Amino acid sequence: xxxxxxxxxxxxxxxxVARSGTGMGWMDVWIRVKxxxxxxxxxxxxxxxxxxxxxxxxxxx
Numbered sequence: 001x002x003x004x005x006x007x008x009x010x011x012x013x014x015x016x017v018a019r020s021g022t023g024m025g026w027m028d029v030w031i032r033v034k035x036x037x038x039x040x041x042x043x044x045x046x047x048x049x050x051x052x053x054x055x056x057x058x059x060x061x
Contacts, residue, residue: 001027001050001051002020002022002027002029004050005027005029005046005047005050005051006020006029008046008049008050009029009031009042009043009046012042012046014031014033014039014042014043014046015031015032015033015034015039016031016032017029017030017031018030018031018032031043036060040058043058044058
């Protein structure tokens, strides 16, 4: 699932995956983006498509 999400992030031009990892039932994907709001919209769509029942959060640093 992580590979598919990362692939869609790249294919759709959401941003650049800077780092990712999984473990203990969690998945982290860090992305460098230019526009936080547009990236959030695109990421919500990607998550709905790839894992419609998954719970997720989007945080900005």
